[in-house]
Amino acid sequence: MVPVYKTFTLRYNKVIYIPHSYIYHTKMTVRKDTKYMSQSSFGNKFKVTTWGESHGKALGAVVDGCPAGLSLCEDDIQIFLDRRKPGQSRYTTARKEGDLVEILSGVFEGKTTGTPISLMVRNTDQRSRDYGNIAYSYRPGHADYTFDQKYGFRDYRGGGRSSGRETIGRVAAGAIASKILGELGISICTYTKSIGPVKISSFDKEEINQNAFYMPDAQAAAKAGEYLEECMKNQDSAGGVIECRITGTPAGLGEPVFDKLSALLSHALMSIGAVKAVEIGDGIAVTSLNGSTDNDGFTIKDGEIVKTSNHAGGIMGGISDGSEIILRAHIKPTPSISQPQQTVTKDKETLSLEIHGRHDPVIVPRAVVVVESMAAITLADALFVNMSSQMDRVRDFYMN
Numbered sequence: 001m002v003p004v005y006k007t008f009t010l011r012y013n014k015v016i017y018i019p020h021s022y023i024y025h026t027k028m029t030v031r032k033d034t035k036y037m038s039q040s041s042f043g044n045k046f047k048v049t050t051w052g053e054s055h056g057k058a059l060g061a062v063v064d065g066c067p068a069g070l071s072l073c074e075d076d077i078q079i080f081l082d083r084r085k086p087g088q089s090r091y092t093t094a095r096k097e098g099d100l101v102e103i104l105s106g107v108f109e110g111k112t113t114g115t116p117i118s119l120m121v122r123n124t125d126q127r128s129r130d131y132g133n134i135a136y137s138y139r140p141g142h143a144d145y146t147f148d149q150k151y152g153f154r155d156y157r158g159g160g161r162s163s164g165r166e167t168i169g170r171v172a173a174g175a176i177a178s179k180i181l182g183e184l185g186i187s188i189c190t191y192t193k194s195i196g197p198v199k200i201s202s203f204d205k206e207e208i209n210q211n212a213f214y215m216p217d218a219q220a221a222a223k224a225g226e227y228l229e230e231c232m233k234n235q236d237s238a239g240g241v242i243e244c245r246i247t248g249t250p251a252g253l254g255e256p257v258f259d260k261l262s263a264l265l266s267h268a269l270m271s272i273g274a275v276k277a278v279e280i281g282d283g284i285a286v287t288s289l290n291g292s293t294d295n296d297g298f299t300i301k302d303g304e305i306v307k308t309s310n311h312a313g314g315i316m317g318g319i320s321d322g323s324e325i326i327l328r329a330h331i332k333p334t335p336s337i338s339q340p341q342q343t344v345t346k347d348k349e350t351l352s353l354e355i356h357g358r359h360d361p362v363i364v365p366r367a368v369v370v371v372e373s374m375a376a377i378t379l380a381d382a383l384f385v386n387m388s389s390q391m392d393r394v395r396d397f398y399m400n
Ligand SMILES: Cc1cc2nc3c(=O)[nH]c(=O)nc-3n(C[C@H](O)[C@H](O)[C@H](O)COP(=O)(O)O)c2cc1C
Pocket: 084, 093, 141, 142, 143, 159, 162, 163, 164, 165, 167, 272, 273, 274, 275, 332, 334, 335, 336, 337, 358, 359, 360, 363, 366, 367, 370
């Protein structure tokens, strides 16, 4: 006989009996959800899971939901990873990391097979001794204190999972998402808009890859260099703004309520370490506009409905409108600085902490490709989700 446990329902004052096996099943469901709380995955149909720690053996990503038949090789991914690699200028850390990617699964004879694509980058230049003094103290501006509060235990080597190196997995996966977007005529241009107080005042696309900061304005890049020299002299660091412009996106991406495209993109960008704010279109500037200046009018051009302006940044009601999607990620100054900072140990002793070792005086240039990758992952996912939004499309897919 199956043992039964008595429980109750308030409705109709009825007492019901639930078999033991059902309760067991319910408990298992709860356990499964609890396990999911680590949240290392992003996306629905195009799902990216990143794994690995700063000073572990390797880091990487698993991309599940990439369609079969996409041509893909390690070089496609390496081009992206090289854009976030340290040691490319005097403003990025001097660690000699090759950050070479290996595709472990999901690709056969140069094409994706539709099965999970596993991507790995081995850690080769991780000198743990540089981080020894932070094992028991909490670095200001880092996740050390909050990790201890949450887990009661942490991998202190270079920040472990909350290290900027975690973004290697995002960028590797972003390279695949970008290839998918490219096949659909969607392109992304990402660049640095400001570093500290230095803002771009002109836009030359060709210039973006010509300077250490990925700025589309050579003069601003030179000024940003001078500003960072000053920061470095003062053992200090700087922040900045990254802008991302996405063209060729069809109208209709994003869901009307919780999974608005604006919400998904904000989630994607805010999940990058050091990103403190995200703007879409005119962003926070809309608060000082009027309806008459903020609204984008509509008109007909070559027989098509188009907008007369793009204050909304390509998203209305959470759904892409077909015009350029404009995003900005605001990045804080690098938290690791070598000037003395006040902190405490886990055992509540106060101390003055100086963080020596290799840290960028500014995170912005290396985060440019990370922002682009997260935007690409979000859009690839939204494109796949949107394929079933209309019965006509589903019918076309299966019947034609
Ligand atoms: C690409 C990238 C590289 C980073 N490199 C560094 C670094 O060299 N030194 C550092 O202190 N923080 C670096 N960070 C930032 C920290 O990881 C981040 O500020 C820290 O985990 C705290 O998280 P929060 O700023 O989101 O609160 C980097 C972040 C990114 C996205």
